[in-house]
Amino acid sequence: xxxxxxxxxxxxxxYFFEIAKGLWITSRHFIYNMYFHIAHLLGKxxxxxxxxxxxxxxxxxxxSRRWRGRHRINARPDGSPRCVACMLCETVCPVQxxxxxxxxxxxxxxxxxxxxxEIDVTRCCWCGMCEEACPVDALYMDTGKNPEPGFSxxxxxxxxxxxxxxxxxxxxxxxxxxxxxxPMEANPLGL
Amino acid sequence: xxxxxxxxxxxxxIVFGFVLNVAAIxxxxxxxxxxxxxxxxxxxxxxxxxxRIFGLFHPIADTIKMLTKEDWVPPAGDAFVHTLAxxxxxxxxxxxxxxxxxxxxxHIAGRDIPLQIADLNVGILxxxxxxxxxxxxxxxxxxxxENKYSLLGSIRAAAQLISYELxxxxxxxxxxxxYGSIELDDIARGQGQYVLGVIPYWGIVAQPLxxxxxxxxxxAETKRVPFDLPESESEIIGYFTEYSGMKFxxxxxxxxxxxxxxxxxxxxxxxxxxxxxxxxxxxxxxPGLFTIPLPHLLVVLLQVSAFGLKVLFFCWFMLLVRxxxxxxxxxxxxxxxxxxMVPLALVNIAVTGLIKYVF
Numbered sequence: 001x002x003x004x005x006x007x008x009x010x011x012x013x014x015y016f017f018e019i020a021k022g023l024w025i026t027s028r029h030f031i032y033n034m035y036f037h038i039a040h041l042l043g044k045x046x047x048x049x050x051x052x053x054x055x056x057x058x059x060x061x062x063x064s065r066r067w068r069g070r071h072r073i074n075a076r077p078d079g080s081p082r083c084v085a086c087m088l089c090e091t092v093c094p095v096q097x098x099x100x101x102x103x104x105x106x107x108x109x110x111x112x113x114x115x116x117x118e119i120d121v122t123r124c125c126w127c128g129m130c131e132e133a134c135p136v137d138a139l140y141m142d143t144g145k146n147p148e149p150g151f152s153x154x155x156x157x158x159x160x161x162x163x164x165x166x167x168x169x170x171x172x173x174x175x176x177x178x179x180x181x182x183p184m185e186a187n188p189l190g191l
Numbered sequence: 192x193x194x195x196x197x198x199x200x201x202x203x204x205i206v207f208g209f210v211l212n213v214a215a216i217x218x219x220x221x222x223x224x225x226x227x228x229x230x231x232x233x234x235x236x237x238x239x240x241x242x243r244i245f246g247l248f249h250p251i252a253d254t255i256k257m258l259t260k261e262d263w264v265p266p267a268g269d270a271f272v273h274t275l276a277x278x279x280x281x282x283x284x285x286x287x288x289x290x291x292x293x294x295x296x297x298h299i300a301g302r303d304i305p306l307q308i309a310d311l312n313v314g315i316l317x318x319x320x321x322x323x324x325x326x327x328x329x330x331x332x333x334x335x336x337e338n339k340y341s342l343l344g345s346i347r348a349a350a351q352l353i354s355y356e357l358x359x360x361x362x363x364x365x366x367x368x369x370y371g372s373i374e375l376d377d378i379a380r381g382q383g384q385y386v387l388g389v390i391p392y393w394g395i396v397a398q399p400l401x402x403x404x405x406x407x408x409x410x411a412e413t414k415r416v417p418f419d420l421p422e423s424e425s426e427i428i429g430y431f432t433e434y435s436g437m438k439f440x441x442x443x444x445x446x447x448x449x450x451x452x453x454x455x456x457x458x459x460x461x462x463x464x465x466x467x468x469x470x471x472x473x474x475x476x477x478p479g480l481f482t483i484p485l486p487h488l489l490v491v492l493l494q495v496s497a498f499g500l501k502v503l504f505f506c507w508f509m510l511l512v513r514x515x516x517x518x519x520x521x522x523x524x525x526x527x528x529x530x531x532m533v534p535l536a537l538v539n540i541a542v543t544g545l546i547k548y549v550f
Contacts, residue, residue: 015527016403019516026515030228037227053232 072166089130117160144169257440277441280328336433348421354528361536379464394461454505
């Protein structure tokens, strides 16, 4: 066994100076942060952060515009889902979490509609391929929401009735291949 | 007679009230200070009716948790010793405060009340003795747990004690030589003198090297990072592996009380105890120029609060060290203790003796 080590120089072997250096760094951080913590309590310098912590449930990081969140299905003006049960999303899904049962639509121009449309988010890997595959502008992942925890698997099975009601988060960008979208805009976070 | 007993009980109440409250707050301060040092915010989630007051409910929440947890004794272990060890840890940490003077003699209603619980004539030796005895709690805890890792922790503790107690004792010898007494009261009073008329003759002025050695060895006595080999939570978990509930809490509190007692001893020996520079019993003075008289009670009050502030400063400093340095490796610890600290402490004694002889 070869021990790779760093032999201490004479000055380092006293420990004292190195310790003093380290203590200076940490106490500098302490004094700087403490100054701004107290300033914040007095309402001064609110723009200077005293800690890098984001207090999660109260504060949230602004999401990337391309962030893929929970799914939703676009609706026609009459409120029915735009999905034509073409099965492209179900086919492209790498984890096979989408299950569609197709039925015949009374309007011959539409031909098919989903009798049931289920997304099993326990399996979903949030890759966004379903969104890109959709040819009729129906399936999106732009709600800006995280999947909510549930008490049963049933709670984590999203059905079409629920998906149709979801709204897009303003500012969220749809998939690049989605119809009706212009060129990609600059990302506010620079991601 | 009865009055003396009442006065002593009052002093005990004041000192222990201070120590125990500060110990509880230190558990909060440790979380918060480490967070602030590392640009974080720290524990602030415990709330009562929506009030969080900077996470100050966390020590209370911890206590409730500790008190209501199951108190488990390993079946193969020694139940009596297993229970005795945490008590010993708390007792030895607390009893050190009996000899630390926290103020000058208080003259009130024709009485002279020394602001020190017990004016023992063995002073420093008492502190060293109980500091050493504190390690018995660790050794007994490790042994009675019937657990390899606990035993490993306590063996490390024993080795660390022997290595650092020596350096601790030898570095104190310098102070004893400088002030010519082993009573803490005399040492604190001796630190009220002035070198060249202006520099307060505090222990750190008289014994700069001795201070560094003593502080290092005393930090090793508290068994905290960078000397936390008995515990080593990342490798062997340590001597309290088999402890749960409030017995674990006793070790935990004992550690914080030790921090405060080390801060108290360092203050008393090296940072002037209750002395404030240029404040004597007569009042504020500039040596050789003028004196502004102050009432005796105000002077004593200022001195006692100065002592408290110095202790709090050293508690802060020890937390700073604890959150700055990584843990020593075992061989480094031994080499540092025996090859570096002990010889330096001996050199310190020789140099002090020489200076005392020449001047």
